[in-house]
Amino acid sequence: MILVSSCLAGFEVRYNGSHSLNKTVRQLFTENKAIPICPELLGGFTTPRQPAEILGGNGFDVLDGKAKVMEKSGSDVTDLYIKGAYLTLEKALEVNATVVILKEYSPSCGSSTIYNGEFENVKIAGNGVTTALLMRNGIEVVSEESINSSLKGILEHD
Numbered sequence: 189m190i191l192v193s194s195c196l197a198g199f200e201v202r203y204n205g206s207h208s209l210n211k212t213v214r215q216l217f218t219e220n221k222a223i224p225i226c227p228e229l230l231g232g233f234t235t236p237r238q239p240a241e242i243l244g245g246n247g248f249d250v251l252d253g254k255a256k257v258m259e260k261s262g263s264d265v266t267d268l269y270i271k272g273a274y275l276t277l278e279k280a281l282e283v284n285a286t287v288v289i290l291k292e293y294s295p296s297c298g299s300s301t302i303y304n305g306e307f308e309n310v311k312i313a314g315n316g317v318t319t320a321l322l323m324r325n326g327i328e329v330v331s332e333e334s335i336n337s338s339l340k341g342i343l344e345h346d
């Protein structure tokens with residue numbers, strides 16, 4: 189089974205109430221090959237919510253207590269991001285996920301690039317909190333921007 193970010197499957201769960209539809213991910217979902225999850229909703233947030241960025245590091249640093257997740261208003265929401273990450277890991281283990289496709293740039297779901305924590309629309313190399321926890325537990329995480337040919341093969345041949 190494949191887990192995917194809910195916003196990539198077309199659900200309007202982003203902080204601003206929008207989605208980030210990716211047609212390949214949507215197809216995986218409609219053909220019952222993927223389960224949508226949103227770590228931030230699992231963590232206790234609702235939509236809409238404040239934008240948040242990782243301040244002082246990446247998702248691994250957040251898990252290790254060396255960086256924080258801050259809302260634009262200045263609230264520290266680190267605990268909710270960590271909670272969402274652990275509940276996503278629980279779900280991934282429950283469904284025996286072989287791969288997880290997560291939305292790039294998100295402080296939860298980013299897998300190679302995130303924002304720099306200053307709310308200046310500046311991107312840096314790094315990953316989100318959920319991605320870091322999944323990777324630490326040996327689960328492959330890919331961005332919607334790098335869905336590889338093997339995944340496309342699943343769509344074409346099943």
Ligand code: SF4
Binds near residue numbers: 195202203227229297
């Ligand atoms: S936490 Fe992940 S799944 Fe939820 S809206 Fe953000 S990027 Fe999408």
